[in-house]
Amino acid sequence: SNMESRNQTVVSEFLLLGLTDDPALQPLIFSLFLSMYLVTILGNLLIILAVSSDPHLHTPMYFFLCSLSFNDICLSTSTIPKMLSNIHTQDQSITYPGCLSQVCFVIVFAVLENFLLAVMAYDRYVAICHPLAYTTIMNPTLCVLLLLLSLSISTVDAVFNTLMILRLSFCTDREIPNFFCELPQIISLACSDTLIDDNLIYIETCLFGGFPLSGIIFSYVNIVSSVLRMPSSDGKHKAFSTCGSHLSVVSLFYGTAFGVYISSVVTDSPRKTAVASVMYTVVPSMLNPFIYSLRNRDMKEALRKLISRVASLL
Template sequence: MELKNQTAVSEFHLLGLTDNHRMLPLVFIMFLFMYLITVFGNLIIIMAISSGSQLHTPMYLFLSILSINDICYSTVTIPKMLVNIQAHDDSISYIECLSQICFVSIFGGMENFLLAVMAYDRYVAICKPLRYTVIMNPICCVLMVLFSLFFSIMDALLHSLMVLRLSFCTDLEIPHFFCELAQIIKLACSDTFLNNFLIFVAAFVFGGGPVCGIIFSYIYIVSSVLRMPSSGGKHRAFSTCASHLSVVSLFYGTGFGVYISSAVTDSLRNTAMASMMYSVVPPLLNPFIYSLRNREMKEALRKLVGRLIYLI
C-alpha cells in the first residue's frame, strides 16, 4: 500500500457517530443542546463561586477551575463537529486534528489531576481540620493547580510530538466525531510501537498516580469518619465528599466503560459512542452534581439568580 508521510497528509475525515444522513439533524440538535447546557451550567457555577464570599475557599477554587476546564474540554471537540454537520463536510485538516489531540489530552489530563487535588483537599479538611488553613494556603493551592497544568501539558506534548513522526496510509477516515489519539495511531502505516508504549506509560504515570491519590485519600477519609463519635459529624463529613465522589465515579466510570467497550466489541461506531460518554457527559453533568448535592452551592446559586432577576 502506498505510504504518505506526515507532510503529505492534508486532512482527515471524521465519520461521526452515524452514517445515516437522516439522523444528522437530530445529532446536530442534541450536541448543540448539550454544548450550550455545558457552557451555561459551568459558567453559572463560576459566577456563583466568584460572587459568593462564603465560597472563597480552596474547595470551591478547585471547583471553579474544574468548571473552566470542562468548558474548554467540550469546546475543543463539539463546535468542530457541529460546523462539519452544518456544512455537510466531514473533513478536518492535519493541523486541526493534531491540535485536537493535544488539547483533548491537556484538558482530559487536567480533569484527572484536579479530581486528585480535590480529593486531597477533602482529606485535609476531614482528617486534619485544625491545620486545614495552614496546609491548604493560597500559595499551596495555586502551586497544585499549576503543577496539574504542567504535567497535563507535558503529557499532551509527548503524545502530539510522537504523532508527528507517523506516516499515514491513503485511508484517512476516523470513525469518530473528533481526532482521538488511539484512532489516529490505528491509521498509521509506520511502526506505532513507541506511540502505544508511550500511551501505556503515560496512563500508568499520569493516570495511575492521581487515581491512587484519590483512593488513598478516601481510605483515610473513611477511616477518620468511622472514628467520629457522633452520627451528625459523620453525616456532615460524608456530605462534603458526596459531590466529589459522584464526579469521580462519573469520570472514571465512563472512562472504564470506554476501555471495556473497545475490548469486547469490534464496532468502531460503538467505541466512538462510548468515547462520547467520557468526553461530553462528565462536563455536562458536573455542574448539576455540585449544585444539587451541595447545600452551600444551592444557597449561592439562589442568591445569584435573585441578583440576576433583580437586574433584569
Template structure:
C-alpha cells in the first residue's frame, strides 16, 4: 500500500456490519429502533429526575449525567451509520472521522468515570450514612462530574492530536460502522508506536483505576451490609446498589467480551458486530435497569407519564 499524506485524505470508507445489500434495510430498522429506545428512555429518566424533588439527590444527579452521556454516545455513533445507510454512502470525511474518534473517547471514558463516582456515592451512603449529607454536598457532586469530564476531554484531545500526525495508506477502509481509534490506527502507514503505548497507558490508568475504585467500594459495602443486624436493612441496602451493580456488570462485561472476541478472532467483521455490544446495547438497557429495579424511579416515571398524558 502506498502512503498518502494526511493533508490529502478526503474521506474514510465504512465497511459496516455486513456486505449483503439485502440486509441493509433490516440493519437500518433494527438500529433505528434501538437508537429511538435509547434516546426516549434516557430522556424520560432525565425528565423524571428533574421534575421530582424527591429525586434531587446525588445518586440521581449522577444518573442524569450518565443518561446524557448515553444519549450523546449513541448519537455520535449510530446516527451517522443510519444516515449513511439512508443515503447509500458509507463514507465519512477525514475531519468527521477524527471528530467521531474524539467524541467516542470522551464519552466512553466519562461513562467509565461516572460509574466509579456512583459507586463512591453508594459507598458513602451505606458505610457512612450519618455523614452522607455532609460529604456528598452539591458542590462536590458538580466538581466530581467536572473533573471526570476534564480528564476525559484531556485524554481524547491527546489521542486525537497524536492521530493528526500520522500518514495514512491509500486503502482507507474501516471494517466498522464508526471511527474507532484502534481501527483507524491500523490504516496508518507511519509509526503508531506512541499511539499504541498511549492506548495501553490510558486503558490501565483511566480504565483500571475506576474499576479498582468500584471494586474497593463494593468490598466495603458488602462488608458493612453483612454486619447489619436487621435482614430488612440488609435487603434495603442491597436494593439501593442493585441497579448500579447491574449497569457496572453490563458495561464492563460487554467491554471485556469485545476485547476477548477481538483477541481470539482475526475477523474484523466479527469484531465490528461485537462492538455493538458496548457502543449500543448498554446505552439502550441502562435506563431500563434503573427504572425497573428502583421503586422511587418507577413512581417518578409514573407521575411524569401521567402529566404528559394530561397535556396531550
C-alpha cells in the first residue's frame, strides 16, 4: 500500500508542452502570439469604445456586439498570457490551482461566446422578421436578462466541470500537450475512472453547443425566408448586410470548433489538436472586430469619430 500511496501523489503542478518542442521555433511562436494577443485586445477595445461613444449605436445589436468583444478579450486573456510567460521564462509548469482556474475560465468564455452568438442571431431574427415589434420585444430589460442568463449558464457549467476535475486523482503523468489546460486533456491525464467525466463532456457539448447552434439555424432559416419575400432589392441588401457580419463570425467560431473536434478524432497526435485549439480559442477573438467593422457602415463611422476625437485631444 506504500507503493500505492506514493503513486497517488497529489499533483502540485502540470506541464504545458505548448505547440512545439523545437526551441528554435519558440521566439517565433512568442512573437506571433504576442502580436495576435495585442491585436485582439486593441481591436475589441476599439469596438467597445466606438460603440459606447456613439449614441446612434446604443441599440441591442451593438450592446451584444460589445459583450462579444469583451468576452473575446477575456477568452484570449485566459490562455495567451500564461503561454507567453512560460515561453519567456522557459518553464513549462502551471500550478494545479492555476490549471483548474484556466479550465474554468476557458469554459466560461467559450460557452458564453456560443450563447452570445445565438442571442445575436435572435436579435437579427426579431429585427428582420418582426420589425414593427422590434423595440418592444428587444427592450433593454430583455437584453440585460439574456446576457445575465447566458453568463449564469456558462458559469454554472464551468464551476461544475471544475468540481468534477477535483474528484479525479492524478498520478505521475502530468504533461499537457497544449498551450493551455483544456478540459478533455486534463481528464485524459487522470489515473482514476473518468467514465462520468467523458460522458458529461458529450452531454454538455450537445446541450451548450447544439442548443445555441440550432437557435442560430432556426433564426437564419426564418431570416432568409423573410428576406426572400421582400419586394425591394434595397431592403434585401440592407437586411443581409446586418446579418453578413454575424454569419461570418458564427461560421468562423463553429467552423474552427468543429475543425478541432475533427482533428482530435482523425489524428492521434495531441500536438496537432493543440494547433487546432488555437483556431477556436485565439483566431475568432482576433478576427471578430475586423469582421464587424469592415462590413458595417455605422461601425466605420463610429470608429472614424472616435479616432478623430482622440486625435484632437493629442
